[in-house]
Amino acid sequence: MLPYQTLISIEKENRIPVYQQLAHQLAGLIQRGVIKPGSFLPASRVMAGTLQLHRKTIVAAYEELSSMDWVVNLPRKGVMVASNLPSIKPRTFKSKVPVNSYGADTGFCFDDMPEIGYATPGKEKFKLVVNDGFPDTRLAPVNEWAQAMRQFLAQPGYAAALSYGSSQGNMHLRRAMVPHLADTRGLSITTDHVLMTRGAQMSIYLAAAMLIKPGDAVIVGSPGYFLAELCFEQLGAKLIRVPVDAGGIDVAAVAALCKTRKIKMLYIIPHHHHPTTVTLSAERRMELLQLIRKYRLAVIEDDYDYDFHYASAPILPLASADHGGNVIYIGSFSKSLALSIRCGFMIAPAGFIEQATRLRKLIDIRGDNLTEEVMAMLLQNGTVDRHIKKTNKLYSERRDVLCRELESHLGDAVEFTKPNGGMAVWVRFKKKYPLKVLGAKAAKKGLLINSDLPYSYGKEPTNGLRMGFASLNTAELKETVQILQSCL
Amino acid sequence: MLPYQTLISIEKENRIPVYQQLAHQLAGLIQRGVIKPGSFLPASRVMAGTLQLHRKTIVAAYEELSSMDWVVNLPRKGVMVASNLPSIKPRTFKSKVPVNSYGADTGFCFDDMPEIGYATPGKEKFKLVVNDGFPDTRLAPVNEWAQAMRQFLAQPGYAAALSYGSSQGNMHLRRAMVPHLADTRGLSITTDHVLMTRGAQMSIYLAAAMLIKPGDAVIVGSPGYFLAELCFEQLGAKLIRVPVDAGGIDVAAVAALCKTRKIKMLYIIPHHHHPTTVTLSAERRMELLQLIRKYRLAVIEDDYDYDFHYASAPILPLASADHGGNVIYIGSFSKSLALSIRCGFMIAPAGFIEQATRLRKLIDIRGDNLTEEVMAMLLQNGTVDRHIKKTNKLYSERRDVLCRELESHLGDAVEFTKPNGGMAVWVRFKKKYPLKVLGAKAAKKGLLINSDLPYSYGKEPTNGLRMGFASLNTAELKETVQILQSCL
Numbered sequence: 001m002l003p004y005q006t007l008i009s010i011e012k013e014n015r016i017p018v019y020q021q022l023a024h025q026l027a028g029l030i031q032r033g034v035i036k037p038g039s040f041l042p043a044s045r046v047m048a049g050t051l052q053l054h055r056k057t058i059v060a061a062y063e064e065l066s067s068m069d070w071v072v073n074l075p076r077k078g079v080m081v082a083s084n085l086p087s088i089k090p091r092t093f094k095s096k097v098p099v100n101s102y103g104a105d106t107g108f109c110f111d112d113m114p115e116i117g118y119a120t121p122g123k124e125k126f127k128l129v130v131n132d133g134f135p136d137t138r139l140a141p142v143n144e145w146a147q148a149m150r151q152f153l154a155q156p157g158y159a160a161a162l163s164y165g166s167s168q169g170n171m172h173l174r175r176a177m178v179p180h181l182a183d184t185r186g187l188s189i190t191t192d193h194v195l196m197t198r199g200a201q202m203s204i205y206l207a208a209a210m211l212i213k214p215g216d217a218v219i220v221g222s223p224g225y226f227l228a229e230l231c232f233e234q235l236g237a238k239l240i241r242v243p244v245d246a247g248g249i250d251v252a253a254v255a256a257l258c259k260t261r262k263i264k265m266l267y268i269i270p271h272h273h274h275p276t277t278v279t280l281s282a283e284r285r286m287e288l289l290q291l292i293r294k295y296r297l298a299v300i301e302d303d304y305d306y307d308f309h310y311a312s313a314p315i316l317p318l319a320s321a322d323h324g325g326n327v328i329y330i331g332s333f334s335k336s337l338a339l340s341i342r343c344g345f346m347i348a349p350a351g352f353i354e355q356a357t358r359l360r361k362l363i364d365i366r367g368d369n370l371t372e373e374v375m376a377m378l379l380q381n382g383t384v385d386r387h388i389k390k391t392n393k394l395y396s397e398r399r400d401v402l403c404r405e406l407e408s409h410l411g412d413a414v415e416f417t418k419p420n421g422g423m424a425v426w427v428r429f430k431k432k433y434p435l436k437v438l439g440a441k442a443a444k445k446g447l448l449i450n451s452d453l454p455y456s457y458g459k460e461p462t463n464g465l466r467m468g469f470a471s472l473n474t475a476e477l478k479e480t481v482q483i484l485q486s487c488l
Numbered sequence: 489m490l491p492y493q494t495l496i497s498i499e500k501e502n503r504i505p506v507y508q509q510l511a512h513q514l515a516g517l518i519q520r521g522v523i524k525p526g527s528f529l530p531a532s533r534v535m536a537g538t539l540q541l542h543r544k545t546i547v548a549a550y551e552e553l554s555s556m557d558w559v560v561n562l563p564r565k566g567v568m569v570a571s572n573l574p575s576i577k578p579r580t581f582k583s584k585v586p587v588n589s590y591g592a593d594t595g596f597c598f599d600d601m602p603e604i605g606y607a608t609p610g611k612e613k614f615k616l617v618v619n620d621g622f623p624d625t626r627l628a629p630v631n632e633w634a635q636a637m638r639q640f641l642a643q644p645g646y647a648a649a650l651s652y653g654s655s656q657g658n659m660h661l662r663r664a665m666v667p668h669l670a671d672t673r674g675l676s677i678t679t680d681h682v683l684m685t686r687g688a689q690m691s692i693y694l695a696a697a698m699l700i701k702p703g704d705a706v707i708v709g710s711p712g713y714f715l716a717e718l719c720f721e722q723l724g725a726k727l728i729r730v731p732v733d734a735g736g737i738d739v740a741a742v743a744a745l746c747k748t749r750k751i752k753m754l755y756i757i758p759h760h761h762h763p764t765t766v767t768l769s770a771e772r773r774m775e776l777l778q779l780i781r782k783y784r785l786a787v788i789e790d791d792y793d794y795d796f797h798y799a800s801a802p803i804l805p806l807a808s809a810d811h812g813g814n815v816i817y818i819g820s821f822s823k824s825l826a827l828s829i830r831c832g833f834m835i836a837p838a839g840f841i842e843q844a845t846r847l848r849k850l851i852d853i854r855g856d857n858l859t860e861e862v863m864a865m866l867l868q869n870g871t872v873d874r875h876i877k878k879t880n881k882l883y884s885e886r887r888d889v890l891c892r893e894l895e896s897h898l899g900d901a902v903e904f905t906k907p908n909g910g911m912a913v914w915v916r917f918k919k920k921y922p923l924k925v926l927g928a929k930a931a932k933k934g935l936l937i938n939s940d941l942p943y944s945y946g947k948e949p950t951n952g953l954r955m956g957f958a959s960l961n962t963a964e965l966k967e968t969v970q971i972l973q974s975c976l
Contacts, residue, residue: 016671020801024674031774031809067800069770084771102681102813102837113846120652137650142641146634153630162625162828163959164608183504186512193590198686198852205851231850282557283572286519312555313508321519325590340650340858349590358601362719363693363851364686368859370828471651 001042002035004050019057023064030070030081038083041071113234116226116457119439119450127446128480132275132454133305133424133468135338139394141378141387145339148377152370161369167361168353169196169345170372176379177345185306186320187329192350195357196367199344200304200332204228206356206363207300207328207346208265212237216264219257221249223464225274226457228267228302237264241458244273246417248280251287258295265298270318272305272422275455275466279315279420289318292326299327307336307388308470309421310396325349333375335423336388341371395423395470398477402469405481413488423470429463433488441487447480489530490523492538506541507548514549515558518569526571529559601722604714604945607927607938615934616968620763620942621793621912621956623826627882629866629875633827636865640858649857655849656841657684657833658860664867665833673794674808675817680838683845684855687832688792688820692716694844694851695788695816695834696753700725704752707745709737711952713762714945716755716790725752729946732761734905736768739775746783753786758806760793760910763943763954767803767908777806780814787815795824795876796958797909798884813837821863823911824876829859883911883958886965890957893969901976911958917951921976929975935968 008025010018029035042050044058051058062079065071071079118132152158168174174191181187197203204227212218214236220229222241229239240263242253249268257263268288270280280288292299301318319329325348332344346356360366378384402425403418416427429435435452442449455464469477496513498506517523530538532546539546550567553559559567606620640646656662662679669675685691692715700706702724708717710729717727728751730741737756745751756776758768768776780787789806807817813836820832834844848854866872890913891906904915917923923940930937943952957965 014671023801024804027804028674028809031777064801068803082770102677102835113843113850115842115846117849120654131651134651137647140647140650142646142650146638146641150634153634158630159626159628162628162630162826163619163622165828166608183502186516189590201849201853202851227850227853234847234850282570289519313511313552315556316512316515321516338650340653340856342853342856347590354603355601358603359722361605361689362601362715362722363690365689365715365830368828368830368856371856 001046001050002029004042004047007034008051010051010053018053019060019064022051022053022057022061023068026061026065027068027070035081037081039081040077041079041081043078114230114457116230116454118454119448121448124443125446126443126448128472128476128483129448130450130465130480131468131471132450132466133422134471135335135391135423136394136471136473137338137340139387139391140338141383142339144378144383145341145374148374148381148383149370152373152377161373165366165369165372167366168357169194169367170369170376173372173376173379176376180379180384181347185303186316187347188320189347190350193347193353195346195348195353195360196372197344197346197360198364198367199334199342200302200330201227201231201344202360202364203330203332203344203346204267204300204302205231206359207330207348208232208235208237209359210352210356211265211298213264217257217261218264219254219266221268221273223275223455223459223462224267225269225302226454228300229458232265232267239458244276244278246278248273248278248284251284251291254288255291258291258297263295263297265300267300267302268318269302269304271303271309271314272419274302274304275424275464276426277417277419277422277424277466282315285315285318285321289321289323292318293322293324296324296326299323301327301329303329303331304335305422306331308392308395308423310392310399311420314421319347328352333384337378337384338387338391341375343367343371343375391470398469398472398474399425401474401477402467402472402481405478406467409481409485410488424466424468427465427467429465431463433463435463435465438484438487442483445483445486447483449484489534489538490517492530492535495522496539498539498541507545507552510539510541510545510549511552511556514553515556518558523569525569527569528565529567529569531566602718602945604718604942606942607936609936612931613934614931614936616960616964616971617936618938618953618968619956619959620938620954621910622959623823623879623911624882624959624961625826625828627875627879628826629871630827632866632871633829633862636862636869636871637858640861640865649861653854653857653860655854656845657682657855658857658864661860661864661867664864668867668872669835673791674804675835676808677835678838681835681841683834683836683841683848684860685832685834685848686852686855687822687830688790688818689715689719689832690848690852691818691820691832691834692755692788692790693719694847695818695836696720696723696725697847698840698844699753699786701752705745705749706752707742707754709756709761711763711943711947711950712755713757713790714942716788717946720753720755727946732764732766734766736761736766736772739772739779742776743779746779746785751783751785753788755788755790756806757790757792759791759797759802760907762790762792763912763952764914765905765907765910765912765954770803773803773806773809777809777811780806780811784812784814787811789815789817791817791819792823793910794819796880796883796911798880798887799908802909807835816840821872825866825872826875826879829863831855831859831863879958886957886960886962887913889962889965890955890960890969893966894955897969897973898976912954912956915953915955917953919951921951923951923953926972926975930971933971933974935971937972 010021044055047058048055174194177194212235216237218232218237219240221244243250303317319327329347334342414427416425439449452461498509532543535546536543662682665682700723704725706720706725707728709732731738791805807815817835822830902915904913927937
């Protein structure tokens with residue numbers, strides 16, 4: 001008889017019933033060839049004695065094995081391991097631990113993707129975190145959210161809403177999007193032009209995956225948004241970087257490129273370019289619209305930051321002008337609401353949305369219908385508007401505080417321009433204060449800042465840092481700058 | 489002077505302030521070339537008279553335009569449209585409606601994807617819907633969910649949890665997954681082997697996108713799961729269909745293929761194959777594990793239905809056996825909990841998970857951290873276990889009811905085998921009752937059923953229908969079969 005007392009290890013405190021543990025382990029031994037096909041398992045009484053278990057437990061385990069076809073119950077002969085199993089060379093008896101088949105890597109052929117991201121607090125504790133420009137979640141309308149959810153779940157039809165969902169997004173939400181985008185962005189659309197996604201990034205991926213074939217030329221701004229660029233490269237695009245200056249992307253350079261070669265797509269952030277926060281000038285905007293129409297140039301207009309503007313009303317998106325259906329407009333509620341929910345959208349011609357919806361289904365079936373219903377309610381009952389208005393005022397003050405503190409305490413060590421919107425100031429540190437060194441010193445004093453890695457992907461490092469001000473209050477912003485000053 | 493009273497249309501009830509509406513519309517006219525670069529806007533008093541607005545409103549609108557660089561305020565001369573704008577041939581004056589640039593399709597070059605999906609109730613009302621095998625959302629633990637959410641939001645650290653999230657999934661949730669998968673599926677893993685996704689479909693897409701290069705050969709079962717097949721094809725795979733019979737996929741055929749050509753990947757649903765609900769036999773399971781090790785064959789094991797089994801304990805997944813790290817295991821909570829939340833997972837070697845996480849970030853940044861926290865709580869407080877246990881009992885009864893009703897009322901018109909788990913019975917209707925005709929008749933009687941389109945993608949139509957029983961109670965199941973009987 002095999003040394004079952006060594007091979008089998010039962011945990012009585014385990015939530016799985018003992019008979020099942022036994023059956024699983026016996027099945028494992030059969031699979032690994034330790035127990036041979038055609039051999040007999042010990043009689044239940046014998047096994048019970050060996051393992052110090054009740055006989056009924058053994059019988060139950062054998063029945064379990066039998067129902068799974070691992071063993072056959074032969075009347076008057078006993079329990080035989082199925083003989084039609086291919087015989088396997090038995091492996092060592094020594095290991096009592098279950099096989100961990102995920103211990104080693106397999107080395108499947110996949111391309112290494114670079115890992116670039118923002119610094120995040122891990123196990124270490126930080127007093128302060130300067131992020132890339134995220135909202136203050138302490139202000140998130142969680143009560144309004146929870147209330148709308150309760151209200152929705154109290155409706156008689158709630159169960160049906162949990163069952164069905166559309167890959168294109170909940171119809172109530174898409175209906176609420178039409179006036180919302182008309183009022184805030186001057187977009188004239190119908191529900192057919194709206195695809196609800198998990199956020200701006202999913203919208204970017206879907207649009208890019210629809211447009212880009214390997215080898216296609218895609219224009220991006222330099223410096224630019226690394227997560228979009230990585231996404232295009234992953235899809236096989238060849239990136240062409242066009243300089244971004246104080247007036248936004250160099251449209252004359254884009255025009256020159258369009259004239260000389262086939263350009264598949266332009267990715268642009270006309271409002272608060274990432275990372276430099278500049279806004280595309282009116283002049284370039286018009287020139288660009290002409291180019292778009294002339295070359296039927298596909299454009300992804302990423303307007304992630306539109307809701308936050310402090311100087312004046314925001315400039316309307318390219319998508320609101322006459323672009324002949326070539327502009328795919330992308331935005332998100334994740335930043336505007338500061339909730340952890342991720343909810344974004346894509347606006348495009350109906351045919352494009354139809355195809356993008358099919359692709360989305362292959363990637364993510366659909367969104368969370370409950371979240372989308374609640375989001376529709378918050379748009380309709382004014383919560384979204386009110387929250388954006390309230391935080392605009394506050395973030396504008398925080399921007400002023402950060403800029404004042406930077407000016408008075410970091411002085412000549414940095415260069416920056418006060419942005420007219422968004423949630424971050426683009427701060428370039430002088431070469432003699434490398435961000436890497438600064439970051440290490442700051443970390444010791446409880447302040448976490450990003451490296452310039454995300455901002456310099458594919459470019460010369462600029463020693464620049466997007467200093468997110470929206471998520472820090474006045475005292476926190478002051479302390480942040482004080483710590484940075486002490487690290488120079 | 490231009491006919492501004494015709495060109496401009498102000499809505500006083502609109503949520504956007506009047507001066508902004510005016511500024512936006514003037515900007516639009518400038519952009520469209522109606523108002524020429526270098527020309528002067530009417531004096532504010534004149535414009536106020538023309539539009540019947542207060543003069544202050546006009547002044548505010550002009551200031552707005554000036555802040556956006558559309559116009560320049562020239563002392564003693566007036567408000568001039570910026571002259572550096574490229575001149576554009578003006579378009580018709582007639583349209584008062586804002587330009588809808590999304591009216592026509594652009595015909596970007598993207599490949600048409602086939603639209604295949606389940607029938608869903610649209611505007612029509614249906615008394616009864618037979619779905620593909622979805623849970624009963626009337627039983628979803630929404631109260632437990634809402635309570636856990638309230639509890640989480642009442643914690644002092646909730647705001648930080650809304651800010652930060654990991655692309656690989658919340659650490660509390662990944663920690664809770666380790667014992668959950670060990671207890672229920674015999675998987676021996678650590679948190680490094682877990683990637684939380686939006687559902688099984690996202691896990692499939694990510695794994696496939698990592699493995700498949702255009703032209704790669706991928707083995708799938710026939711008949712098989714259309715959404716996985718569409719996904720592989722979209723990624724450029726060449727599908728090789730291997731027959732699925734009562735014992736699951738024909739492993740000997742898989743072996744023959746592996747011997748003769750390079751196979752990139754095998755997609756398999758060993759437990760309740762979709763659509764036929766058969767389970768891979770123990771013998772084939774072992775042969776397959778041998779193949780996997782011998783050829784280092786990458787396998788996506790889709791175990792979407794694992795939690796529901798009525799005859800005996802479920803057969804442990806391939807992933808729990810010795811596969812040398814080649815099995816990528818995929819599952820979901822969306823079906824188990826019947827909530828609208830979409831939450832799935834991928835289990836794979838740590839290096840694979842690391843790369844898949846990077847790809848996920850490009851597609852979806854990360855999941856909803858609040859949802860993931862709540863999910864972790866429900867796993868830890870036993871809600872998930874209890875819900876699965878409770879619904880298993882009920883769904884088992886519903887399966888019996890449906891099979892009994894089919895047998896006694898549809899008799900010779902159908903063929904089916906009672907499945908030992910899952911949420912659907914695979915029912916093949918005799919050729920003389922084409923599903924298309926049957927579906928149309930049933931719809932008139934208030935019953936919505938799927939066509940066989942999703943089940944016959946890429947194959948000969950089988951006139952088969954997955955009849956989901958889990959979401960219908962006894963009375964509903966009886967009525968469903970009665971309606972079908974009356975349509976024969």
